[in-house]
Amino acid sequence: MTLEICRKYAPNKDNLIQILHEIQDTHPQHYISAAAVDIVAEYLHVPANHIYGVLTFYTMYSTTPRGRNIIRLCESPPCYIKGSDNILRRLKTVLGVGTGETTKDGAFTLELCACLGVCGNAPVMMINDDVYGDLTEEKVEEIVNKIRGAK
Amino acid sequence: MKYYRSHVLVSINETSLASGVQAFIAALRSELAKHNLSEEINILETGPLGFFGRGISLTVYPENVNYESVKIEDIPELVDEHFLKGRPVSRIMLDTTGKYSPKLNYENRIVLRNSGIIDPENIDEYIGAGGYEAWEKALTQMQPTEIIAEVKKSGLRGRGGAGFPAGVKWGFTAPIEAPQKYVVVNADEGEPGTFKDRLIMEGDPHQLLEGIMICARAVGATKAYIYIRGEYKLCISRLEKAINQAREYGILGTNIFESGFDLDIFIKIGAGAYVCGEETALIESLEGNRGNPRWKPPFPGVKGLWQAPSVVNNVETLANVPFIIAKGADEFIKHGTPECTGTKVYTILGDVAHPGLCEVDMGTTLRTIINEYAGGMKKGFRFKAALVGGAAGVILPDRLLDVKMDFVSLNQYAAVLGSGAILVMNEHQSIVDMLWSILRFFRHESCGKCAPCRNGTQHLYKLISKIRKGEGTMEDVELMQTIAETMFHTSFCALGQSPIMAIRSAIENFRDEFIEITKK
Incomplete structure (x- = not known):
């Protein structure tokens, strides 16, 4: 697959x-395994440690398994002053996990990120490729429940 | 060609997609079909409209009526009233005449002149609006030196933040003899509060391509890379489509317009690192490395991508170029101030009546932008401060509202125009809190290459956290300034040199708040 x-x-x-x-x-668990790193290293003729360096530099990559849905909540100033901290608190309660953790059923991973460029609708989060804006505490709970129900 | 009685332009962008615009369009189509209007009313999916509506926004021509925050439930009324009876639904209309209405200023636009008017996914519409005329002129009637002379004459400055004259930059690269030269487009828009480049690319991707082409011809580059952040999915797909269309039409490729000139444009995707907006870090990332900045000199114009001469320009900068070549520099310098010509696209956020984007002449005051283009403060809120230029920007109090917004005027107040983000704060919001959020951002985004920035951003965050909790002293406040000052003088790249601006402006303009919180 990787090859x-x-x-x-x-x-x-x-x-x-x-x-x-x-x-x-x-990858169903949205991460890059050590085995995959070796295959890419051989294919591109670069040392595995170079790839590991790149992987850990950029925030969009993960070297550990994650949930089926990756929630990335923006914590940059425009979202922060619109109350992204409250949204984070609610997400933690609804999901029962802390930042960077995955729910037990493997459905969600909660992450924080820097500006997503949708600041006109702050506070904003992305779940996989979809943007959700103008978040309220009620709205995030609804969104999470909807995804939970859809699987 | 089919003629319609009316055209409904629907804004497709990250904002409207988040509001379920696809389902909305399907519902609108079926409602129109129900009334046998499908042959009379045309639905056109376009980029951001001339205003920044919340949720789903529409513009209906020929009446030129704007709607915002339209919901699926509104469709029956909309079709029945507006499309059948010709009576626009005032309940959901964007008011453009009231006291708090945003100004739409189509007449003053350069970069956004097609945005929300043409279908960004159709090259014919761009050509119909005069697109690619400048490219043809640049390629068949102008010598590279003439193009550069025209851009120099226009006074166009880089819109990414630093404001370096674009023509001068091109002039460094053009005379260098090299087997391969590149144009690199910085579309890694990561400055908090900034999304102008996203809207430019979503609304009119061909205009950016045309700007890239003219730049490539001017400096003799035959390959161009657009480095775009991974989160901008819609931009990526629209640019890919636009590039393919241009290739099909022979506007890109080999021997373009039988001139003997070859050019191709490629898209490269980032992976989430603010520092990659710095030109040399961006180049490192393009090469498949960690985004650590390089030592300058040599500048990228001399040794850039794969050590070849490379011109790195921001999206907005290049989007201005077709206008300059097509209409001439003299037309361009009618906009703006003598030292800072042209227009600037701003994104206005926070507690204003109409957050969003606007394109205005350089030198327009902050007060005008907020009051006229953003509709003033949101009802019930008073202006306290504006963070101008994102995290790498400055916090301006109300006494500086009449400062002209351009690279030169802002410099006099030790402020920067930066990327053009304006974040408006109300009187209840705390400056200390804001500064904490900014410094948290820098701590996270420092790339770790140089010690002053790596350690400095950590220290600054610790200090501001202590102050925010009410456990700090005024000595801590002064220490923050000293550290940031040191970082300014010793950091490797602009990232570490930036925190001083927010810190200094916060402390100078809102000293009382720091005194108050450290007293506890």
Whole structure:
């Protein structure tokens, strides 16, 4: 699987970020395993430690398994002054996890992130590829429950 | 060609997608079909409209009626009243005449002139609006030196924050003899509160491509990379479509317009690092490395991507170029001030009546922007301060509301225009709290390459946290200034040099708040 993804790209180092994105996005647990790192390293002819360095530098990557849905709540100033702290508190209660943790059923991982560029609708979060704006405590609970019900 | 009685422009952007615009369009189509109006009313999916409506926004032509926050429940009334009987539904209309209404100023726009008017996913509409004329002119009638001379004459400054003249930058790279040169587009918009580049790319992706093409011709680059942040999914898909369309039309590719000039444009996606907005960090990231900045000089214009001469420009900068080439620099300098020509796109947020974006001439005062384009303060709120330029910006109090917003004027107050984000705070919000949030951001985003920034951002966060809890002293406040000052002089790149601006402006303009909180 990993090698198939690699082969879509020319074996040049500048494709590394793209390849890692695709590996992570297609993995049900949204992460990049140590085994995958080795395969990419061999394919691109770069040391595994270089890849590990890249993985841990960028916030969108994870080296540990995560939930099926990744919640990324913005904590930058525009969202902060619109009350993203309250949203975070509610999300923690609703999900029963802390920041960076995954729910027991593997449905959600809660993360914080910097500006998502949708500040006109602060506070904002992304769940996977979808943006949710103008959040209120009630609204986030509704959103989470809706996703829970849909699976 | 089919003729419709009326056109409904629906804004498709991150905001409206978040509000379920796709379901809305489907419902609107079926309601129109129910009334046999499908052949009379055309629904057009476009980019951000001329105003920043909340939720789903529509513009109906030829009446030019704007709606905002439209819901699926409103559709029957909308179709029945507006499309059947011709009576616009005032309940959901965006008021453009009232005291608190935002000004729409289409006549003054350069960068956003097509946004919300054409279908951004259709190259023909861009061409119909005069698109790619500048590219043809630049390629077939102008020499690279003439293009650079025109851009220099226009006085166009980089819109990413630093304000360096674009023509001068191009002039460094153009004369260098090299087997390969690149144009690199900085679309890694990460400054908190800024999303102008997203709206420019969503609303009119071809205009950016045209700007890139002209720049490439001017400096002799045959490859261009757009480095865009991974979160901007809609921008990425629209740009991909636009590039493919341009290739199909022979506007991109080999021997373009039989001029012998080759050019191709590629998209590269980021992975979430604020520091990658710094040009050399961005280049490192493009090469597949950690986004650590490089030592300058050599500047990217001399040794950039893969050590080849590379011009790095912001999205908004390049989006201005087609206008300059098509209409001429003289037309461009009619906008703005003599030292800072043209317009600037701002994103206005916080407690104003109409948060959103506007494009106004350089040198427009902060007061005008807030009062006229954002509709003033939200009802019941009083202005306290505005954070201008994002986290790397300054906090301005009301006595500086009449400062002209341009690179030169703001400099006199040790302030910066930065990316053009304006975050308005009301009288109940705490400056200390705001500063805490800014410093938390910097602590998280420091790349860790150089010690002053790596350690400094940690220290600053610790100090402001202590002060925020009421456990700090005025010595701590002074210490923050000293640390940030040291970081300014010793940090490797602009990230570590930035915190001083927010800290100094907060302490100078709102000293009382710091005295108050440290007294406890």
